[in-house]
Amino acid sequence: MMATTHVFAGLAVVAPVAYAAPEFAGPLAVGAIGGGLAPDFDLVLEHRRSFHFPVVGVVPAVLAAGLAVLVPSPVTVAIAALAVAAWLHAASDALGGGPEMDPWTNPSDRAVYDHVRGRWLRPRRWIRYDGAPEDAALAVVLAVLALSVFDGWFAAVVLGGLAVSIVYAGFRRRLVAWTPEWLE
Incomplete structure (x- = not known):
């Protein structure tokens, strides 16, 4: 998945907490x-x-979330959001394709x-590769969820990330031809 999709997923996961406790919306968003x-x-x-x-x-995601529940503060909720979003990112990478540059020609196991x-x-390949059309669609859905709760500069970050996501998805397959071999 695209990095922006992972960010939007993290924001969507913490959105209900930010809605219920708006005083922690900023730290939750930064952590996510x-x-x-x-x-x-x-x-x-x-x-x-x-x-x-x-x-x-x-393990650190559950421990950090537990600490944030027991001792709620801007620091503990930001750390919890960071740990949960990082774990979600890593776990959800198994739902997509492999990390190769051109998974449509030589998919990895x-x-x-x-x-x-x-x-x-x-790889489960529910999202075939980062920047695939289904990745862009998921990014849009998750961004809308995030935008329903977060505002201000967080909304600007989400909208900017959404624009980058859509442009990247539009050019993703062409990027392989444009990428120097040493960078692959």
């Missing part, structure tokens, strides 16, 4: 955005293995690494 993006910082390492924790990541079992999880 950070958590939606953070796992992909491993693009320069071994992508979907170094910073993706689809199984073990649920590696979606995301399971550190607990020491093996790669197979």
